[in-house]
Amino acid sequence: MNDRTVPIQPAPHLSAAWLIAWCLGALIAWLLPWAPVDGAAGWPQWLVVLTQGLSFFLRWLAFETYLLTRPVAFLSLVLLALLIIQLQQAPYARPLWRGALLLLALVSGMLWSLTQISDFMRSLPPPMNAAQNCAMTATIEGLPRPGAHAQQLLLRVNQVEGGAAGCAVQAGQRIRVGDYSPAPPDYRGGQVWQFNLRLKPPHGSANPGGFDYERWLFSQQIVATGSVRGTPSPIAAVGAGFSAHLAAIRAHWRAQLLAVSQTAGVPDRGRGLLLGLTIGDSDFLGETDWETLLATGTNHLLAISGLHVGMVAGLFAWLAGGLWARTRWCEGLPARQVAAWVAVAAAWGYAMLAGMSVPTERTALMITILLAGLLLGRPWRLLDLWLVALMGVLVLEPFSVLTAGFWLSFGAVLIMLLWLSARPNLSFWRDGLRLQVILTVALLPWAWWMFDRVAWSSLPANLLAVPLITFVITPLALLVMVLSGLFPAGASAVMGLINLLSQGLFGVLVWLEHSFPQSQLAPPPTGSIGLAVLGVAWLLMPRTWPARFLGLILCLPAVLYRPPALMDGQARSWILDVGQGMAVVIQTARHTVLYDAGPAFGASDAGARTVLPALRALHVGTLDQIIISHQARDHAGGLPSVRAAFGAAPIISGQPLRDIASRPCVDGASWVFDGVRFTLYQAEVGWHAQKGDNNRSCVLRVQDDNGSLLLTGDLEAIAEQDLIRRHDLTADWLYVPHHGSKTSSSPEFLAAVQPKMGLISAGALNQFGHPHPVIVARYQAASIALINTADSGALEVSAGQVLGYRARQWPFAWRIAWRI
Known part of the structure; x- marks a missing residue:
């Protein structure tokens, strides 16, 4: 039979396929080597040769050509969109064209991430042989981090005094500095100051275990670190640009919430929860309390989660829809549409107030896409919605891949969507309890790998903390935020209740922390963790899944791993x-x-x-x-x-x-x-x-x-x-x-x-x-x-x-x- 007469079946899941391919390419780009591995360190020779070739090619692309630039990355997205439109108009497209679409999506995703990486690497100052003294004006981004011995500031350079002579940083770049003076100025987000700084290139320690500081600096696109010298001079209360005004708004709310959360001049635990749950500021919780949250696996609750954004969006949608329905304009513009757009605006507003963390950005994207689809009559499959949100975050915040929150946030939502899709009829309390158990078990290997911890008490701790913080403390915190400017006395009264609940919550969490084994435990090799992830997924499959006990076997290498012992006479x-x-x-x-x-x-x-x-x-x-x-x-x-x-x-x-x-x-x-x-x-x-x-x-x-x-x-x-x-x-x-x-x-x-x-x-x-x-x-x-x-x-x-x-x-x- 001639090829032209062969019927070709449509591809019903084409959207999911190209989304998966694009996201996969964007993630793979972060794994590529930018230098050859060292054979003397035990790497196999074939890998030494492979990384030599790949790293040479990447550096050539980044520094010697114009291929890893934003116009090329945008062009690849345009070509991908045109091909998708063409295939949508021809549902019986040949497999060759569908394969070309997937390949183009994979390459486009890689190009997008590699372009962001290359742009940042090209902007880095040349290596410094000594610390540099720089005079500059800079805008404070985000919220200053208070400390016992220093205030940490994230700055956006506006202008370097005397040009770039003697100072490698340039206008528009980000630096992180500390003010170690006994009485530092009252720094606030969005302000513009004139600084004298001593700067050096970002540097982090490299040890077995511990926090990867260089990865964090890279994720924040920081080009230099240092300290403040002398006394800086204020230039402007608010800098130019959207980010400066947003930082100023967050700084205003921080000051207002700090004022109403003070208890007899002494900060309480409730203050840390208040600021964390309203503006995403986690700097006012003590180190001991942070350790308790980490040990019990409840640290995620201090950050503003997608559930919190959804609650705020839903509340505003309910109020707007109810009020609009009582007006004479509801016939021309249905209340349903007004409620949808208000929900979108509330979601993005709350996400920006929280500092645009990955969970809030993801939720705002998902709400926007979901409601836009409903208004346009285009229903979304849950998996497609998750993939679009993933692609959106990778496009808007490609460096978020380097944060643990990115993986835990999208991982937890994917687990929930897959579990919910198999259960059309749900019981709120029974299935909510099951879902919490599934999330705790499913994320256990990931948390072990990322944080060097196995939070043994996480299940009972989350069963208590999740409903208490989500349905009680968070609404109370938002109420304090509303009342702080209108009725400060009422806000202080509600704050007293938050303090009381916080003391009770932390009392139980501390008891759980000491009742279970030590949570800090070194993870096994990455391969063993990968097997454990597969094993846990196998265990959590539906009851009809064959041989679910095999999941336990896949978990054994991680649980039983011990490093090779030294022989007598060896050190x-x-x-x-x-x-x-x-x-x-x-x-x-x-x-x-x-x-x-x-x-x-x-x-x-x-x-x-x-x-x-x-x-x-x-x-x-x-x-x-x-x-x-x-x-x-x-x-x-x-x-x-x-x-x-x-x-x-x-x-x-x-x-x-x-x-x-x-x-x-x-x-x-x-x-x-x-x-x-x-x-x-x-x-x-x-x-x-x-x-x-x-x-x-x-x-x-x-x-x-x-x-x-x-x-x-x-x-x-x-x-x-x-x-x-x-x-x-x-x-x-x-x-x-x-x-x-x-x-x-x-x-x-x-x-x-x-x-x-x-x-x-x-x-x-x-x-x-x-x-x-x-x-x-x-x-x-x-x-x-x-x-x-x-x-x-x-x-x-x-x-x-x-x-x-x-x-x-x-x-x-x-x-x-x-x-x-």
């Missing part, structure tokens, strides 16, 4: 990337030792931010020994957080610690863990050579079957001379004393230790200039290789090799953007 040491400080984790077959705990940063410290997440990621359940070289803030600052988690661990210190019991460092003391020898050394001279007692540092030498590592704290030259005179300190790997200060690493000391490599722990572009160029030259002259945590991330010393943690990471755009 693995991690010099963590803690910035300008020091923290080292040493593991043997059955023991773990921590040498130093990292610096303190104002109200937080590296113990909580870096050391504890790293210990979880390394599956450390017990610390057998803590050694603090000396009590300097950059070495002992993180100890309180570590001690809170591992209170039973004995502590040895080079000098007495403030408010913490410890045993003194005994020169020459030695012990063996699993065939690995640990030896302590302490100098007898130079203890008071300078403030900080650097020369009292307790030095540790770790000897295993593959070599030896010497950890020196902040040892200086006079103490170095004393130790090499009395001890044999030869070592294969030397922690460069005092972060590479010019007062340390004397030639005699290097000659005595004879290391193959020097390991440096220093902050990127730190104010002390560590490592000092003189010291770097000294090591180079002695043919001693150097590796720095500021460049390579955490340093792993294992099996006779040293490897930086950055070499282990996949070269996503945000991990290499600042280093191109």
Whole structure:
């Protein structure tokens, strides 16, 4: 039979197919490598070759051609739309054309995301070799973040004083700075100020476990970070542009809500919920309460969710429709249409007031598309509606892909839609309970992977918190918002009720937090998490689904995963990337030792931010020994957080610690863990050579079957001379004393230790200039290789090799953007 006579069937789900293809392409673009992986880090050779080719091609497209530009991306969308229109007019199109549509949709989605990535990477300042002083006028975007020691500001640069000379940032770019003055000005969103800033390129630590700060900076499109110098001068109460006016409106509401939520001069828990549920401001809830929400899996409730946006839109639609129906104009313009458009306006208004977070933007899009379809007589399938909203967010906010909220928000809604589509008849309470159970179980692997947590108490906690916050506290919070400007006394009275409910809620959540096992748990490898996601999906299929028990089997690799154990006589040491400080984790077959705990940063410290997440990621359940070289803030600052988690661990210190019991460092003391020898050394001279007692540092030498590592704290030259005179300190790997200060690493000391490599722990572009160029030259002259945590991330010393943690990471755009 001739091809022209073959009947071709229409494609009833063509819209869903091209939407899926476009969204898939837009998401895949974020996974592409922008640099080759390092074969020395264990990557297979075929992957090294593949990433070399792909990264070269991407950089060529981004920096040498005009293909990854906005006009090309828009053109691909136009071509896609024209092809869709053509195929809609010819429902019996050939499979070849339908395949071409899907391919074009996939390529268009990839082009869109790659264009946004490339635009931002092209706008980045050239790499800085030192911090820069910049004078500029800038508009405060969003809401300033209050803190005990600093106010964090997100700024949009308006003008750089004196042009761009000496300052790499340009007008229109975003920067993040902190004002560390004791009494900072009353910053408010939308204001324009003249600043003197000290800026440096964005930089985040790279360690096993912990928060990916560089990914967050990339998602916010921040090109530099820094601090405010001197006293800034106000220029204007509100800057130009829509975003500045929106920030000013949010700042006005923040001030008004803060005024009515003050209780006898002391903030209460209700204040945090009030601001979080009305304007999406989560900065006024204490760290302890945040930890409770994270541990119980209820932290999502503090953000304005899609349900809250839907409630507000529905309330405004009901009021508008009822009032319009009582007017004489309802015959010409039906109340149903008025209610629909008011609902759309209310949804977008509330979303903007909440800062346009992903859940609010998604819900506003879905409400708009759904109501527009109803008004135009074009009913939507739920899956198509979800896909259109997904594409809309990817078009409007492509960088939101890098946030956990994007995945959890769209994932939760997809689960609900799939579950509801199979149940035409629903019981509010019974099926609502079932849906909550399904959401909790289905999102468990995702939350474990994203937050290093398994919130064991999340099910009972959410069963209590979801209805209480959604149907009681949120309406009360919105009522406070309405009354705050009209009737402040009434708003304060309602606020008292919110405080009472908040205290009761957190009381139960704290009880649940301590009644269930510890929620912080390192996730298994990504492959195991992927199997767990499939396993949970299999388990949650309808009862008619065959062999649902197989889902449990797919979950076993994630549940039973344990990292390979070390053999006796072997040690693995991690010099963590803690910035300008020091923290080292040493593991043997059955023991773990921590040498130093990292610096303190104002109200937080590296113990909580870096050391504890790293210990979880390394599956450390017990610390057998803590050694603090000396009590300097950059070495002992993180100890309180570590001690809170591992209170039973004995502590040895080079000098007495403030408010913490410890045993003194005994020169020459030695012990063996699993065939690995640990030896302590302490100098007898130079203890008071300078403030900080650097020369009292307790030095540790770790000897295993593959070599030896010497950890020196902040040892200086006079103490170095004393130790090499009395001890044999030869070592294969030397922690460069005092972060590479010019007062340390004397030639005699290097000659005595004879290391193959020097390991440096220093902050990127730190104010002390560590490592000092003189010291770097000294090591180079002695043919001693150097590796720095500021460049390579955490340093792993294992099996006779040293490897930086950055070499282990996949070269996503945000991990290499600042280093191109």
